[in-house]
Amino acid sequence: MALNQVDLTLGKGEVLAVIGENGAGKSTLMKVIGGVHRQDAGTVSLDGQPITLHDPAQALRLGIRVIYQELSAIDNLDVASNLFLGFEKRKGFFLDDRAMQERAGEILKRIGFDIPPTTPIASLSVAQRQLVEIARALTLDVRALILDEPTSSLTPEEAKNLFRLMRDLKAEGVGMIYISHRLDEVIEVADRVTVLRDGQNAGELAKDQITEPTMVRMMVGRDLETVVHQPKTLGPARLALQGIQTTRFPQHSVSLTVHGGEIMGMAGLVGSGRTELAQAICGIDRYRGEVRIDGKSVRIHRPTDAIGHGLFLVPEDRKEHGLTLDGSVGNNITLPSLRRFASFGLIKSRPEAAYAEGGIQQLAIKCASRDTLAKQLSGGNQQKIVLSRWFLKNPQVLVVDEPTRGVDVGSKAEIYEQIRKLADTGVAVWVISSDMEELLKLCDRIVVMREGQIQGEVSAVDATEEKIMQLAVAGQTLVNQS
Amino acid sequence: MKFQTKELVIFAVLVVLFVVSGAVNHQVFQPGNLQNTGRLIGMYGIFSLGMAVVIITGGIDLSVGSVFAFLGVVFSMALTEWKWSPALALVAVVGAAAVFGLVNGLLVTRARLQPFVATLCGLLFYRGMARFVANDETKGFGNAKGFEWIKELASGNVGGCPTPLILLLVTAVLFYLLLHRSVYGRYLFAVGRNEEAARFAGVNVKQVVLMAYVICGLSVGVSTVLFAFYTNSISPSSHGNFYELYAIAAAVLGGCSLRGGEGTVVGVLLGITLLQVLRNLVNLMRVPSSLEFAVMGIVILVGVLLDSFFKGQSKRITV
Numbered sequence: 001m002a003l004n005q006v007d008l009t010l011g012k013g014e015v016l017a018v019i020g021e022n023g024a025g026k027s028t029l030m031k032v033i034g035g036v037h038r039q040d041a042g043t044v045s046l047d048g049q050p051i052t053l054h055d056p057a058q059a060l061r062l063g064i065r066v067i068y069q070e071l072s073a074i075d076n077l078d079v080a081s082n083l084f085l086g087f088e089k090r091k092g093f094f095l096d097d098r099a100m101q102e103r104a105g106e107i108l109k110r111i112g113f114d115i116p117p118t119t120p121i122a123s124l125s126v127a128q129r130q131l132v133e134i135a136r137a138l139t140l141d142v143r144a145l146i147l148d149e150p151t152s153s154l155t156p157e158e159a160k161n162l163f164r165l166m167r168d169l170k171a172e173g174v175g176m177i178y179i180s181h182r183l184d185e186v187i188e189v190a191d192r193v194t195v196l197r198d199g200q201n202a203g204e205l206a207k208d209q210i211t212e213p214t215m216v217r218m219m220v221g222r223d224l225e226t227v228v229h230q231p232k233t234l235g236p237a238r239l240a241l242q243g244i245q246t247t248r249f250p251q252h253s254v255s256l257t258v259h260g261g262e263i264m265g266m267a268g269l270v271g272s273g274r275t276e277l278a279q280a281i282c283g284i285d286r287y288r289g290e291v292r293i294d295g296k297s298v299r300i301h302r303p304t305d306a307i308g309h310g311l312f313l314v315p316e317d318r319k320e321h322g323l324t325l326d327g328s329v330g331n332n333i334t335l336p337s338l339r340r341f342a343s344f345g346l347i348k349s350r351p352e353a354a355y356a357e358g359g360i361q362q363l364a365i366k367c368a369s370r371d372t373l374a375k376q377l378s379g380g381n382q383q384k385i386v387l388s389r390w391f392l393k394n395p396q397v398l399v400v401d402e403p404t405r406g407v408d409v410g411s412k413a414e415i416y417e418q419i420r421k422l423a424d425t426g427v428a429v430w431v432i433s434s435d436m437e438e439l440l441k442l443c444d445r446i447v448v449m450r451e452g453q454i455q456g457e458v459s460a461v462d463a464t465e466e467k468i469m470q471l472a473v474a475g476q477t478l479v480n481q482s
Numbered sequence: 483m484k485f486q487t488k489e490l491v492i493f494a495v496l497v498v499l500f501v502v503s504g505a506v507n508h509q510v511f512q513p514g515n516l517q518n519t520g521r522l523i524g525m526y527g528i529f530s531l532g533m534a535v536v537i538i539t540g541g542i543d544l545s546v547g548s549v550f551a552f553l554g555v556v557f558s559m560a561l562t563e564w565k566w567s568p569a570l571a572l573v574a575v576v577g578a579a580a581v582f583g584l585v586n587g588l589l590v591t592r593a594r595l596q597p598f599v600a601t602l603c604g605l606l607f608y609r610g611m612a613r614f615v616a617n618d619e620t621k622g623f624g625n626a627k628g629f630e631w632i633k634e635l636a637s638g639n640v641g642g643c644p645t646p647l648i649l650l651l652v653t654a655v656l657f658y659l660l661l662h663r664s665v666y667g668r669y670l671f672a673v674g675r676n677e678e679a680a681r682f683a684g685v686n687v688k689q690v691v692l693m694a695y696v697i698c699g700l701s702v703g704v705s706t707v708l709f710a711f712y713t714n715s716i717s718p719s720s721h722g723n724f725y726e727l728y729a730i731a732a733a734v735l736g737g738c739s740l741r742g743g744e745g746t747v748v749g750v751l752l753g754i755t756l757l758q759v760l761r762n763l764v765n766l767m768r769v770p771s772s773l774e775f776a777v778m779g780i781v782i783l784v785g786v787l788l789d790s791f792f793k794g795q796s797k798r799i800t801v
Contacts, residue, residue: 036682057684072679074672076743085672086684088665095665 003028004199005042010144010175015166017178017190017210021219021436021469025199026179027069030146033177034066035059046143057086063143067133067150069179073121079132080104080117083139107138112161127153134162145169146177151185152271163189181269181473183212197221213466216473220436220465232444235260237295238428239311239397241281244289248276249452253289256447256454258397258428263419265443266432267468273452274432275316278399282306282313293396307336310396314386314403316432322386323374330356330370333389359388363418380404380411387415391422398422401432403442416442436465448472488737488789492752496759503763510766517644519762524646525636525708526728527754531657532701533729534750538661538674539694540742541590541597543726545604546702549582550722551612553703554710558621561629568629576703582608583699587692605726612718620717623710636711646708650751653701658747660697670694675743731778732757735785756781 003025010016020026031037033044035053043050046062053059059066073082080101089096089103104117113131121129130153137145147166151159166176166189178189186193193205195218203218238260243253254277258264268274280287283303291298293309300306306313315321323332333356334341341352356370363384367377374382383404390398403419404412419442423429433439439446446463448455448471456471504510529546536543553575560571582604589600623633638645661667669690672680681687710716730740736753738745760781764774 034682055684056682057686060684066682068682072676072682074676074679074683074743076671076675077668081668085668085680088668090665094659094663095668 003032003039006196006199006201008177008194010177012175013170013173015170015176015178015189015191017180017186017193018196019180019183019186019193019215019219020196020202021434024196024219026196027148028199029196030066030068030148030177030179033059033064033144033146034068035064060086060140063141064146065137065140065142065144066146067137067148069148069152073124073129073132075121078118078120079108079115079124079135082121082132083107083117083136085136087140103139104135107135110138111135111165112158127155127158130154131158134165142169142174144175144177146179148179149181150178151180151182159185183215183473186210186215187212195219195221216466216469220469232261234262234444235426235428238293239430240290240292240295242290242292244277244281244287244291246273246276246280246287246452247285249273252452254449254452254454255289258430260426260428261423262445263423263429263431263443265439265446266430266449267434267436267439267446268449268455268472270434272449272472274449275401277449278313278401278430278432279315282311282399284313307393310394312390312393312395312398314383314390314398314400316401316405318379318382318386318405323382325373325375327374328371329360329365329367329374329377329385332374332385333359333370333392336389337393355392359385359392362391363388364414378408378411379406380408380415383407383415384411384418387418391418395422395427397428397430399430399432402435403431403433404435404438412438436468439463439468440465486737486746486749489746489749489752492736492749492756492785496752496756499756499759499763503767507766510763513642515762515766517639517642519758520647521637521644521712522761523755523758524644524648524650525705525712526725526732526758527650527751528646528653528708529698529701529705529725530729530732530750530754531653531747532698533726534733534736534738534745534747535657535661535670535694536597536698537730537733537738537740538670538742538745539691540674540677540740541691541694542601542730542740543583543586543604543695543698544598544601545582545586545608546698546726546729547722547724548605548608548612549579549699549702550706550709550725551716551718551720552608552615553578553706554716554721555612555616555621555718557707557710558623558716559615562621562623562626568632571629572632572707575706576700579703579706580696580699583695583697583702584692586699587695590695591688591691609719612721616716616718618718620715622715632707633711636708646712649704649708653704654747654751661747666690666693671743673742728754728757731782735782737789 006025006029018026028037032039035056035058038053044053045051051062074085083104084100089099101117108114108117111131111134113135121132124132130150134150150162154162169176178186180186187210190210191207193210193215195202195204195215197219202221205214236259237257239258241254241256243255245253266274276285279285281291281300283300283306291300293311298309319325330353334352337355338347341348341355353370360367360370365381365384365388367381374385400419403415407415419429419431431439431443440463444460445457446460446468447457448468450472458467500510509515533543533546557571557575560566560574561568586601586604589595590597635645635649640648661670669680669685672685673687673690677687709722713721732753733745733750734740735756736745736749736751738750757778760778761774764777765771769777
């Protein structure tokens with residue numbers, strides 16, 4: 001469940017900032033308001049009247065416009081067509097392209113993005129598409145405008161234009177909900193701040209209470225357990241990345257080293273490029289730069305190359321990329337190792353079964369038998385299947401992306417224990433997680449990424465959630481750059 | 483109207499093919515041959531345009547050829563055996579084809595079947611119905627009288643130009659306006675490219691897709707009548723076999739992507755013209771006619787390979 005009873009009000013001409021950690025439920029809430037998802041309980045009211053939203057079209061007609069975080073411009077159409085999609089101006093049966101282009105031109109000028117309205121979307125950069133999304137909000141009469149991370153790909157100059165536009169809209173009485181991880185922006189634009197945590201309200205701040213430390217504290221907001229980290233003697237460097245560029249952030253390069261026996265954590269906001277980096281060096285996506293494993297330079301073009309060098313990835317999306325849900329537990333465990341049991345292409349069932357049983361025992365996977373289907377297991381046990389298929393294959397380097405997403409507390413502890421044990425045998429472990437608590441508990445060192453770059457690094461001994469959050473959200477601020 | 487590079491390339495290929503083959507074999511330019519090729523282009527072109535609309539949604543309609551056979555025999559029987567009035571029979575056949583399209587559309591949008599599967603069932607079902615209704619006998623129109631005006635649509639000429647080709651041009655203009663000038667067309671391309679985003683923008687996605695199948699059905703209905711008169715002998719087990727594949731091939735050759743969201747009316751016209759000219763040349767150039775499908779397969783393959791090669795060029799990491 002992404003949301004558990006959230007209350008929110010938005011006044012006329014008010015800018016309400018909604019903040020919270022990854023997974024706090026901000027985007028889900030906005031999709032409810034935008035008519036994309038339906039709530040199971042509770043009501044949405046507009047001007048005091050309860051409304052039922054069946055689909056996005058209805059929300060739009062009521063004047064609720066959402067600028068979504070995932071860009072939704074349709075790239076086989078031009079800018080003007082996208083701005084008016086769903087609300088075309090027409091002359092009888094036909095589209096009135098001239099009128100739309102004219103109006104689109106005015107809107108683009110107003111937001112300070114002066115390109116011809118007939119420019120195809122496909123030729124625009126990510127930042128430019130974001131501006132198109134913003135322009136879309138102005139094609140209709142809007143009463144409530146929701147901006148979900150609108151500045152994530154904008155330059156400071158473009159962001160300033162957006163803020164200017166928001167002030168204009170505010171003067172016209174438009175209420176706005178502003179979602180952002182950039183706290184300096186929140187301070188600049190917000191009249192009020194609502195904090196969400198774990199799908200619930202975690203507090204509210206009036207204009208004069210909005211400061212960065214208060215917001216960070218409220219977002220993190222739990223009593224922190226003190227974890228005692230034993231100093232470890234690390235082995236030699238097992239994985240070294242030198243100047244790695246990915247397709248997501250081709251303009252930045254990343255270098256890092258993970259030692260044998262070490263668990264390196266990687267923090268960062270969703271979209272900061274962590275997963276893309278891991279997937280690139282594991283052969284899922286392309287990269288440029290140098291990867292060294294145990295000091296030897298290797299070139300990884302496809303997942304087989306990575307696996308051949310003992311570099312394994314436990315992917316973020318367990319159900320889509322980690323498992324064959326309709327396959328049995330046993331088949332899932334043995335899938336990457338089938339060659340071991342094969343002669344002339346035929347699988348010998350007895351050694352395969354023994355191998356699978358070994359995995360089930362080692363990770364204490366709770367299932368009726370190895371023939372149970374993976375989809376019948378709990379999230380925690382499913383995750384253990386994915387871990388066990390790689391644990392059994394003698395990893396040199398194991399990359400675990402979100403080790404415990406959707407996993408219950410009990411299994412979490414077991415998974416941490418297993419990952420620690422693995423590291424103790426000299427394997428280099430790289431854990432990507434959006435769960436701060438997890439990083440603090442599990443890792444010896446935490447690297448923080450932001451917008452495709454490594455922003456800094458904290459050792460386990462003096463890491464705190466605030467420090468990590470600070471690195472993940474701050475850094476480039478409008479104030480600093482302009 | 484802007485032409486895409488791809489369309490110009492196909493057009494150039496067509497011209498070259500025509501000129502070269504004409505120089506080698508003067509039969510190519512004989513009025514009779516041109517007329518017949520034009521007639522075939524007209525008949526195949528009409529339903530290829532309908533198919534293209536479905537393909538732009540990211541769907542496909544495999545039932546087309548079987549519908550030609552089923553409604554073809556029904557049409558023939560209505561006129562010669564049941565003695566329906568010609569106008570009624572014409573409306574009934576075109577209407578029935580539209581209803582079959584509607585059924586496909588409902589299966590895809592409401593029952594959420596994959597278009598390939600839903601229309602594959604149609605392919606089998608209508609073929610079976612054709613054979614059942616006709617009792618496995620070949621149907622035709624013989625010397626029956628009273629509907630010469632419909633017959634003219636298929637086999638007649640207006641000022642030397644075959645009527646089906648004229649019908650195709652009229653259809654093409656209508657489709658051009660629908661696809662490239664109307665609100666519906668705008669939605670069609672939006673849905674085909676990114677269904678979710680279109681829904682977020684307030685587009686009624688299901689209705690757009692449903693309409694595409696109905697439009698395809700209508701075009702199939704018109705083509706049914708033309709093919710029935712053109713062959714004048716409708717064998718329920720073989721009439722229309724593979725015709726859906728001609729349409730799909732023409733659409734793909736003309737720039738439609740089976741993933742949806744891409745395609746133009748001009749491209750499809752050029753695609754079907756290229757295919758029919760090629761068939762004609764295979765016949766005239768004394769290439770063994772058994773190789774006809776092989777030649778077409780190669781040409782389509784080369785076409786799409788080149789296309790995907792040029793598309794792939796633009797997707798590199800550029801730093």
